[in-house]
Each structure stands twice: as C-alpha cells, then as structure tokens.
Amino acid sequence: MTLLWNRADLLAATSGRFPSPSHDDIAATGVSIDTRTLRPGDVFIALQGENSNGHDHVATALDTGAAAVIAHEPCGVDDPRILMVGNTLVAMQDMARFARARFAGRMVAVTGSVGKTSVKDMLRHALAACGPTHYAVASYNNHWGVPLTLARLPACAAYCVCEIGMNHPGEIRPLADMVRPDVAVVTTVASSHLGLMGSIDAIAREKAEILLALPQGGTGIVPAGITGTEYFRRNTAAVGATLWWTGVTPDCAVQATDVTSDAQGSGFNLSLPGWQGQARVNAPGRHMADNAMLALAAAHALGADMGHAVTGLATFHPGAGRGAIARVMHDKVMLLDESYNASPASVRAALDLLGLVATGRRVAILGDMLELGTFARHEHTSLLPAVRANADIVFCCGPNMKTLFDTLPSSIQGGWTSDSSQLAPLVRAALRAGDTVMVKGSLGSRMRHVVTALQADGARVGPA
Ligand SMILES: Nc1ncnc2c1ncn2[C@@H]1O[C@H](COP(=O)(O)OP(=O)(O)OP(=O)(O)O)[C@@H](O)[C@H]1O
Ligand SMILES: [Mg+2]
Known part of the structure; x- marks a missing residue:
C-alpha cells in the first residue's frame, strides 16, 4: 500500500498540533471522513456535517486502527494520534x-x-491502461468531495482524474484552483440546477470558469456548439491555454466520423491533433459516444499512449443508475437503469437510448427532475416530443411529472402516482415478456425503488 501521510507532512499541510507528544511516526495509507468505511491505516478527518458530527466518532476511528485523527473539537480521548486543527474542513482542503x-x-x-x-x-479506464491512475470515487465533485479526492492522491501516481x-x-473556480488541472473537460451545458442558477447563460459562464485554472499551455476540451461558446474561448485565451473543440465537423480539433451506436455500444473514428484511430466503448447511446470522444481527447492531451488508452476505454461499462443494462423478471424484461439522477438533457438522452436498444414494447418510467425552480413545469412538459418518439407506454411519479403525464395521449398513459414506492407495484404488474423498460428520475425522486422492485427475485411478468 502506498504511504500517503506521515507526521511531518500532516503538520506541514495543516499547521495543526499533536497535543499528546509521541516519537512514533505516522504512516497513513488512506484518508477517511466516515468511520463506517474507515480502514486501518487511514487518517480520519472529523468533519462537522449538517446532521452529523465526525467528532462523535473519533473513539471508533481510533479503535478501528486509524493512523491519525484530525479534529477541531475536544474529543474526550487522549491519544498521540490526534492532530488538533482550527477547522477540519479547512485542514482537508489544505491537505488537498x-x-x-x-x-x-x-x-x-x-x-x-x-x-x-x-x-x-471512461478516463480512468483509458488512463489506467497507461499508468497508475488515481480518481474520484463516486461523484465526489463538491467542496468536500474534491479535497477528499486530492488528499488521497499518491504522489507517485501518473494520472489523476477529478470531477468538479x-x-x-x-x-467551480475555487475547486478548479485546488485541482489545478493540466487538462480540463467540459461535457455539456444544460438546464440541470436551472432553478438555482437562473439561466443557461449563467450555467455556461460558471462551467467556463474551470478553464481559468489551466496553466499556460494547458488544454481545454469542450464540445462544439455548446451554449456560451465565447466564454470558453475567452477563458482559455486569458490563461494562454489551447482550446480543442470536439464534434463531427472538420473544423473541430477533435473530430469523430462514422459514429455508430447500437445496443452493444458505440464506436467512431477519431482524429486528434497528432493522432488518428478507431475507438469503441461498451455503452450504447449517442451521448456515450460524445463522452468517449471527450475522454480520449483528454487522454491524448495528457500525453497518454493512445493505443493503450483506446484498449483501456473498451473496458468501461456504464455504472448502476447511469445506463447499466440488465435482464430482469426471470430474463423476460430488459432494464435500462438510469435511476441515479435526472435532468432534462439526461432524460432526453435516456429516452433516445430506450428507442435505440428496445426490441419489444418501450416502457418509460419517469420520476421528477428536481432543482429546476420556476422552470420545472416547462422543463417537464418540454420532454413530450422525446417521450412520444421513444416510448410506447409511460409511467410517471411525482408532482412535476404529473404535468408531463397529463399532456400524454391516453393511449400511452400507463399510470401516475405521487411517489416511486407506489409506482413500483403498478409497473411490475404491467410489464410483459419482451418489454424494455427505462427508469429515470432525480436522486430525490427515489426511482431506485422501481429498479429494486424489478430486480427482486420474485418479480415475474404478467400474462402477455
Ligand atoms: N453527454 C451526456 N448527455 C446527456 N446525458 C448524459 C451524458 N452523459 C451521461 N448522461 C446521463 O446523465 C446521467 C448522469 O450521468 P453522470 O453521472 O455521468 O453525470 P454527472 O454529471 O456526473 O451527474 P452528477 O451531477 O449527478 O454527478 C446518466 O443517466 C447518464 O446516462
Ligand atoms: Mg457525477
């Protein structure tokens, strides 16, 4: 296991102090903020959350074998492994x-x-084939997720992939300044969190801030045709970085041609500055081909060996809730599990995916998209064309999806309920052998209930 933190580095990073002196050094091999997942050898950082306080779990961390504990409140324990700091979140950011x-x-x-x-x-699969690669576990992309990822970064890794x-x-800016990327990728500008951001223009401006953290000679990678083109151009120019537009037209520095997508996955020919080749990813859907293009462009901009990167990319599979495909109900139904989260752009992508991979009846199960504020009604009802084009029967839950459900022709209205736990049995009863079902909704809409109900051992399809 790689040594991450010793006593001197912890002190230098955090400007803290060990109240109980010890001559023993510290040899931490990990960093944890949760004693339920803490492993012996981890540094435990006692963060103060809204509903929980890590300081309540210091004794557990020490008992579990934490190499050190970082705290800012008295913990009621006297142990030479305890490092006192002014504020534990700030200390984690300093460690980052x-x-x-x-x-x-x-x-x-x-x-x-x-x-x-x-x-x-996709990037971590591509880069891991080229050298030791550290990456954010899960969607660790906020004020604690980004510094936690960096605090866990081994100095000797060849690559690090952060999500912001x-x-x-x-x-974005303070997180990007902490990460100091050599290469920055912007995947999309769309109406997620529109309620809190106010406008698509404000979202584009905010995303473009990541480019200001690039060094001179760094590379920004952005899809051509993105909203707010000028912000991306201006910010890369401001820091002396290079901007690669990705797309399908010859004027793009990163150009994909012959893009294909079927139920097995997506493929394309890719032309990058200084490299050309073919690539394939085990993820169906045009959006996944776009994502793969961005990942390979980033790998190339990082200087990775592209032969290895392409091979590594081919080992990627969409995760649970993000497009994973499985057979359920005694193999009789194909399930597209998109239940992890939803925004208007990702619901459209998931509906297109349903249309692409379905072999029999196309069943869409849609829960509310959250954080859209006053735009919620419009953003839900504007899904109508995509729903009509890709679904034969539609089940919805939640007050926002009711507005969409009510606009559907009755011939495709499967049913609506106020929440996902009520919807699950309705969907189960309606499914038939040969159906393809796609489940999508914001995390808070708990569409996972429906997925779990379909995956349950006893789940059987009704009579055809
Ligand atoms: N380029 C894309 N365009 C539209 N939808 C996409 C795209 N890439 C992924 N998706 C879909 O969006 C959903 C979320 O994907 P993913 O978890 O990769 O996004 P994220 O930006 O990390 O989300 P979060 O903000 O929740 O961390 C998934 O259902 C996925 O299939
Ligand atoms: Mg994420």
Missing part, C-alpha cells in the same frame, strides 16, 4: 493543496451539466 503540490503526474478535471462521472470513469460540480454560482 499539499498533495496536489507534491504530485508530479498529470491532472485532468471534468465538469459539465451531465456526463461528468461517465467521462471521469456545482449547483450555485461561484462554486
């Missing part, structure tokens, strides 16, 4: 900057309205 500064590998950051985790995971997110103005 320290770890970033000693990292000699290549850093890439991914932001965007949708597709961040998909591109991040936002739902309020002003969030």
